[in-house]
Amino acid sequence: MNVILTTYQGAILGPIARVLGYILQALYALLANFGIENTGICMILFTFLVNGLMMPMQIKQQKFSKMSMIMNPEIQAIQKKYKNKKDQASQQKMSLETQAVYQKYGVSPASGCLPMLITFPILFALYRVIYNIPAYVPQVYDVYSGIAQQIKSAGVSVEQLSKMVSSSTYVVTNAVSAAKNSDNISYFVDVLGQFNTNAWTQLAAKCPDLKTAIMEVAEKSKHINTFLGLNIADTPAIKSVSVIIPILSVVTQILSTKISMAGTQQPDASDNPTAQSMKTMNNVMPFITGLMCFMFPIGVGIYWVAGNVFRIFQGIGINVYFSKIDMDAEMAKNVEKNKKRMEKMGLDPNTTMQDIAKQRTSSINNKTTQAKSSNKNSGINKNANTVSKKDSPNNGGNKNYKKGSIAAYANMLARDTGDKDKKEYRINSQSSGKSQTGKKK
Structure with a gap:
């Protein structure tokens, strides 16, 4: 007790x-x-x-990083597209296009954070x-x-x-x-x-x-x-053999970080504040940890070194494992799993972002592409003359979309985009008419 x-x-x-x-x-x-x-x-x-x-969670985290390599070019293209657009409509469209990319590859953004959320409490408790x-x-x-x-x-x-x-x-x-x-x-x-x-x-x-x-x-x-002639309750000193602990802590952490990032495409830090912060942290943290070793008992330093050594071998093993996996096949499995999950939730994958996601992200907002996708999903005749006003993509589309669903949200944006285009067309037409009238006079 x-x-x-x-x-x-x-x-x-x-x-x-x-x-x-x-x-x-x-x-x-x-x-x-x-x-x-x-x-x-x-x-x-x-x-x-x-x-x-905790290795299964680390493998899942690394898997998400590998999949991000494939998705990052498209995600970055979307971010660049809306870089200077801070209005609500543009931010909503950026979110929609980003969701389209994730759904196309069958990946959830949360899958990259969940392993860390589970791992951190364990590591903090381990320290206690x-x-x-x-x-x-x-x-x-x-x-x-x-x-x-x-x-x-x-x-x-x-x-x-x-x-x-x-x-x-x-x-x-x-x-x-x-x-x-x-x-x-x-x-x-x-x-x-x-x-x-x-x-x-x-x-x-x-x-x-x-x-x-x-x-x-x-x-x-x-x-x-x-341990190895050192009392783990003592504090490391520069003029002592115990200084090897802070040195090993710095070296092993640098190696661990480099190996974990090997084979993973990193975002361009020159145009990405988050990437810059991550790069700075990865470069500085090993030395901060080394200095902290001088403030804590040797046992804490040994714990840090042991964890780094394990992660070095773990990183090597995970990289070898993923080098033998076809990531395109993994992506296809993810898409299929995502489809089944949506069906269990009572959602029809064909009326969500799936059709939009099949297109290149650069053409997600292309009105012609949206009209074709909407006509295909709602079973409307391809002949534009037979499409009723009620079912037109720019007039709300299919009224049976489930409220709050991604499909309804996408349809709303398509409608808003269409209304905006119509308004601009009327303004241009009126301006053209006035111009022509001025010329006749």
Whole structure:
């Protein structure tokens, strides 16, 4: 119960963090059976495992990126077409034409964002677990609980312990705040779990009667927290071998970003503010992360490096996988799936944007093309003389369009475009008539 007390209690991330905590606990217990009690190794395996579980979402994200390569020229053409048109009618038409492209290829814009929306909460929850391992792994909690009780009995407070920690993390801050209303031993454990070598030395000096017990726990803590000769509770230093962690973080993140973008057509950054921002972020973020490594314990840096290494191999594997897939065939499957989905929703694909989408986006607003498409969909005779005023595309088209459907929306725009053309024609005719009258006089 004490362990559960100080786990992250957020409404959304809390439950996810506890599930991840059970996975970490199982990994630690498994390694302990082989005589390996090391949080560094456990953390790396844990990071690999969780990222592996998220791989299907990463594949889906990459698939959307590959499909975007095929669609981007047409999407960019539409954006360029309406670049300087900010009025509502133009924005509506741009949205309509963009929807036409997506429907033509059977792709939903949301399919590119959904994997990230699912992945982010998991990654944030994973960070909470990594940062406070004793709260999620009972075996690690037990390493500190004994000395924590003795320190508490000696009159040392959680706040006093917090001042010995090199960096005041949210774990330490929360423990100090909660300890004001409770003397539960778990809050002492939370802070002790953040101790590095220097902090243990300070504690031994403050409690000389407990020096032997404190140094025994410090040695045990060092044993389970040492990875490649580095104490993961320490902070990296420039004049130390630990500087390799920030360097590896920068290098691996750059490689991971480049590999994930390999084979993906990037939009022209010179004429696209969003693309410029993304390019700048991709170039700057690895170095920002490297600097942040100096502000957090080595264990956090190891977590970042491990995640980057996994994504490097994952990116290579995904790129090889997609190099063997016919994306045109995938597009055809998407169109078919989209058609069946619309039929299940009670919509007739033939009366939606499908016919418009079959045309090149540059001719979506071509009145002649719209008239032919409308006549074909509504079963009207191709002979223009037999088309009634009621069914004319420029007079509302088929009145049986479902209210709020894409088809009704497209038809409304076609009607508005026709009305505008008629108005311009009348004005031009009147102007021409006046001109002719002026000439006769």
